[in-house]
Amino acid sequence: MKLSQKQTTFQNEVLTRFDLFKSLFLTLPFQTVKHTGTLLPFFTTHCENGVNNHLPPEEIIDSFFNQYEQFVQEEDRIDLLFRIVQYVERQVVLFDAIEDSSFAHVSGTDDVRGLHSLFQLSNNNPQLKKQIINKLKDFSVRLVLTAHPTQFYPGPVLGIINDLIEAMKINDIPNIYLLLQQLGKTPFINKEKPTPVDEAISLAWYLENVFYSVASEIQSKIDDELEVPTEDVKQLVELGFWPGGDRDGNPNVSAESTRKVATLLRTILFRCYYRDFRIVKRRITFKGVEKYLDILQNLFYENSFNPIEHPDDETGIILENLNAVKDVLNKYHNGLFVEIVEDLIRKVNTFGCYFTTLDIRQDSSVLRETFSYLIENNQKETSFNLDKLSKSEEEKQAEIKFNELNLNYADDADALIQDTVDVIKLLKTIQKSGSERAAQRFIISNCQQASDILELMQLFLWNGWKKDSLTIDFVPLFETVDDLSRAADVMRSLYTNKHYKAHIKKRGNKQTIMLGFSDSTKDGGYLMANWSIYKAKIELTAIAREYKVDLVFFDGRGGPPARGGGKTQRFYASMGKEIENKHIQLTIQGQTISSQYGSLDTAQYNIEQLLYAGIISDLEQKEGDTLTSSQKSVIDKMAHESHAKFLSLRKNPLFLNYLETLSPLKSLSNINISSRPVKRNSDRELRLEDLRAISFVTSWSQLKQNIPGFYGVGSALKWAEENNLWSSVTNLYETSGMFNTLIDNCMMSMTKSNFNITEYMKNDEKFGEFWKMLFTEYETTKKYVLKLSNSKVLMENYPIERASILAREKIVLPLLIIQHYAIRALQSRQLSEETKASYTKLISRTIYGVVNAGRNLA
Incomplete structure (x- = not known):
């Protein structure tokens, strides 16, 4: 070939x-x-x-x-x-x-679409150029870094990888040899579980070494090529941050860790500024700038190395003095070195005094408990009828007064209640030191009803915030299949609530809604999860347009396709007219960060891909991107077939037992990779609803079976063929970018599967039939996705990515055999306590390498 x-x-x-x-x-x-x-x-x-x-x-x-x-x-x-x-x-x-160092040569994927393509289109079409410039005035890509443990390189190893990449670009063999020696002596594991602050420090490496430069570079390219006035363009590349703010199911996150992380982000940013400023000061040695440089020198140095406890937002002062330097250079010194001042101005405009927006997230059950607690302990002040809390949703909403009070908790209050109250108060302090953009979003996980949002809004008003200055965006997170189906009704209730309507009007009539892929995949299977989210987006867009609300979707996407990852930019490029796509917001985590944003080259490439996808999907709609009613009907029927197949698997009495027995699920709780527990309610017996999606997906990937990424898809496609719908499905694959990407990402999950590793299980007395059931669905899915894509092998249309995956799978095969060997030894042999401990540690160590190797296209 x-x-x-x-x-x-x-x-x-x-x-x-x-x-x-x-x-x-x-x-x-x-x-x-x-x-x-x-x-x-x-x-x-x-x-x-x-x-x-x-x-x-x-x-x-x-x-x-x-x-x-x-x-x-x-x-x-x-x-x-x-x-x-x-x-x-x-x-x-x-x-x-090696792969990252070769990125520029290989060019990532076959469907390269970045700013260069955008500029070419605009240069050849003046009308399109005008449309692009108008689009850029209110468009952004927000990447939200999370600490979810889907990649386990500690900070020192990340530094070595980065240095190796640079050395390999120029084939610096002596340096590569030294770095490999360093790699050989550097530990790959943490001796203790990281705290939320430790996780923030680890992720801050990317902020400092990658995003700080890339965001500015992209903004500069846009400014120069399209000649867009800086004041006309809002921030194109935004950053969000979850470590220290995401407390959903993580008892280790506290108001104190949130405060420490906010301080850390500000300090690291000023050190970045200070490094750039030293270059400015070294070059600009002319008359007329001395007083401005002295002010900046003191500002940058003190905030970098002597930060005070409650600083103010000093963005305005910094920009005032940098612009004064720029004016002097242009007026008296022929603009000499003005470009390095403009670069720093661009960075300060982008990052202010906060670097990245620190999101706060908590589960709705905790927020409801806090609300009830404050009422019970302050009944006279709140004048809230407790009986109506347990009655209908309408009565509950009507009872919320939105009164402004200063309430507090008793010393014996539950820790989660104390934390909720404390972090609400802390947000004011964070905004004071970094502006509203430093921390302006509160995400409500497991949001099931409009009162979940309204009660949280009331909690803010009971803890020092005023209605007229409530600079917080309340973001519902809909994730399970049931929650997604109710999402439109929840938002309609909010848009028609006079208090909430008044609030979002003050917030620019903008509403952010987060949709999560991870739990929906665990809940309903791959096809139903993707279709449920797509349908929810259509419904939520229609309601937002009805009430003239500027809607922003924030996608909770994990690394692998089973958690919403894969070729993400292709999803955004194919949303169609029925889905709001003015802003792109998504979580990035673990191997997604290292593989797609771990170096300057890959980060710039992938951010540009997202920018291109968001802009072009609006300006140059493809005919098949907006689904017809008949196409929706076909996908809906297949999604229900897939869902039924997946539910039958979930309800199988061996389902969790199989996962616990054969995979390293239990070992995930013993390795020091995350401050977050492997499952919610960790003190009770394992239930699927308590198991975190990351642990669920990771366990299947360690088995090399990747069930969440394909199970039910084959049965759905087979059903379509048997019911004379195959031509419709083929048409969908050929015309709908969404459906095409969904199937292609499914093939990626399957390419990372290898049932041969566990085929010895087919004759097992207990699990043999269960294994055969999984394998049969894999074979069925493989047969039909190959037929649908007219391919001979999985991922035939993406040969480079396929080659990369297969190479990585070969590297880690020994780890998988060692892992399964150790698991079976612990279960079947009489071992000394010392030997048991060794095998347990061996299992944990193999998990690291297998997960780190699975980064392909995240």
């Missing part, structure tokens, strides 16, 4: 270079590394052969060790397995660095 130019480039730039650089590992001055590296190829081949022959993991590993006399004792075998895990972890890092 003849390779395309891009495939050849990928082969040469990534796969061949990886083989070459791998050999450097064997020359590192560490004896154990060399010994492990020598054995690893034999171990990998042994694993591959064993999997192809459907052998259980203990048979694969025992037969390997039986070839070597030095590995008779169990402790010697465990020691080598640990060393193999550590070695493979570093091979994953090496592959990451």
